[in-house]
Amino acid sequence: MIDSGRTASTSRAAASWRSPRRGATTLAVLLLFLSMFGPHSGGAHDTIDPDRINAILAAADAAVMRVKGAAGSASEGKALFALGMIQVESTAILNRDLAAHSGQLTFNGQSLQKSLAQRDLAPRFDDTIGRYRLPMARLAQALRLSPDAPDALRARFELLKAGFYESFVLDPFQLVGMSFDDLDRQIAEAKALASALPTPDDAEEAAFIHAVDLARAARLVRDPEAARSYAGLARTALGAFAEAYPQSMRAASAAVIQQSLGGPSDPN
Numbered sequence: 001m002i003d004s005g006r007t008a009s010t011s012r013a014a015a016s017w018r019s020p021r022r023g024a025t026t027l028a029v030l031l032l033f034l035s036m037f038g039p040h041s042g043g044a045h046d047t048i049d050p051d052r053i054n055a056i057l058a059a060a061d062a063a064v065m066r067v068k069g070a071a072g073s074a075s076e077g078k079a080l081f082a083l084g085m086i087q088v089e090s091t092a093i094l095n096r097d098l099a100a101h102s103g104q105l106t107f108n109g110q111s112l113q114k115s116l117a118q119r120d121l122a123p124r125f126d127d128t129i130g131r132y133r134l135p136m137a138r139l140a141q142a143l144r145l146s147p148d149a150p151d152a153l154r155a156r157f158e159l160l161k162a163g164f165y166e167s168f169v170l171d172p173f174q175l176v177g178m179s180f181d182d183l184d185r186q187i188a189e190a191k192a193l194a195s196a197l198p199t200p201d202d203a204e205e206a207a208f209i210h211a212v213d214l215a216r217a218a219r220l221v222r223d224p225e226a227a228r229s230y231a232g233l234a235r236t237a238l239g240a241f242a243e244a245y246p247q248s249m250r251a252a253s254a255a256v257i258q259q260s261l262g263g264p265s266d267p268n
Contacts (some may be wrong), residue, residue, distance in 0.1 A: 002059075008016050011170040026249070028231045033091055034163070035203070042091050048093060048097055048106060048108040049113060050108065050111075051110060052093075053108060053111055053115065056083060056086065056089065056090055056112065056114075057112075057115050057119075057125060058121060059081070059086055060086050060090075060116070060121055061097070061119070063079065063082045063083040063086055064083060064119065064121075066079040066082065066083075067073055067080055067083055067138075067185065067193060075141045076145055077143075077145035077146025078142075078146065078149060078151065079148055080138050080139070080141055080142035080145065081139070081149065081151040081152075081154075081155055082151075083121075083138050084138040084139035084142055084155060084158075085133075085139075085151075085154070085155075085158070086121070087123065087135050087138065087139075088136065088139075088158045090116055090121070090123070091123040091132050091133075091134045091135070093109075093110055094112065094113055094123065094132050095111035095131050095132050098130075098131065098132075099212060103130065108200050121135070122135075123135055126166070126177075128169065128176055129166060129168070129169050129177075130169065131165075131166065133162070133166050133255050134158070134159075134162035136159055136165070139155045139158060139159055140159065143155055143156065143159075153193070153197060155200075156189065156193060157193055157202055157206065158190055159207070160186065160190055160193060160206065160209060161205070161213070162179070163182070163265075164186065164190075164209045164212075164213070167182075167183075172212060172216060173215075173216055173219050175220065179219060180221065180249065181218070183213060183216060183217055183220070184217065186209075187195040187210060187213045187214060187217065190207075190209040190210035190213060191210045193206040194206040194207040194210055199237070204244075204245050204250070206247060207237075207240075207241050207244070207245075208226060208245075208248075208250045208253075208254065209236045209242060210237055211234060211237035211240075211241045211254055211257075212238075212253075212254075212257065214230055214233045214234035214237050214238075215230075215231075215234040215238065215257050215260075215261060216236050217230040217234070217257075218230035218231035218233075218261060219247075231261050234257075234258075234261055235258055235262070237253075238254040238257055238258035238261075239258055240253045242254045242255050242258070248256060
């Protein structure tokens with residue numbers, strides 16, 4: 001059975017995208033949305049078939065056994081990384097299934113979600129944002145246990161993306177479930193990862209999140225002096241992003257947000 005609340009919340013979001021909206025922020029928000037589900041959102045056109053469900057569940061069961069067997073040992077962090085990444089994959093699959101089917105999981109999507117729930121591995125659906133939230137506990141625990149492990153950068157990047165994309169519905173300048181202190185910490189983490197991630201696409205996305213988060217801080221902070229400081233940092237970061245990634249779909253969004261902050265193309 002389809003969750004009617006889930007369908008309604010996602011349908012409302014989709015309807016608002018179809019409504020006429022103008023201004024710089026509108027274009028930037030649209031491009032952010034496309035960034036989440038567009039051609040760079042790995043596997044955006046995947047279908048969930050029974051074979052894939054069985055493979056995910058088999059990998060999950062094996063990872064759970066490894067975590068239990070490694071409890072209290074030096075290899076516990078590595079085992080938790082593996083289990084956490086299975087949750088990353090399954091959460092992304094469920095969200096793409098929702099996005100591709102008007103906010104409703106297909107039969108196979110429902111089967112995957114129910115099977116994960118039976119294993120206490122299912123992501124939580126958030127009615128406010130209309131998406132499944134990534135379960136972060138296992139990746140966070142893995143990072144506490146093994147902060148310098150080879151898998152640590154990937155885990156940090158997945159947590160960064162979840163923190164960013166799950167912090168708004170349609171407008172990234174209206175925070176959902178995130179405090180300003182959380183945003184400030186996310187800015188620092190995104191900056192660190194942008195220069196540390198080995199994959200160019202991942203480094204680009206981290207740099208984009210860093211620049212947009214600075215712009216969000218400039219809009220949201222209450223102190224005028226702090227707002228000016230964040231705005232200056234945001235203009236610099238957005239300009240640098242647009243210059244470094246001129247062919248990226250995100251570059252257009254960065255340029256629009258930069259102008260809304262009084263960037264080079266804005267006479268005011």
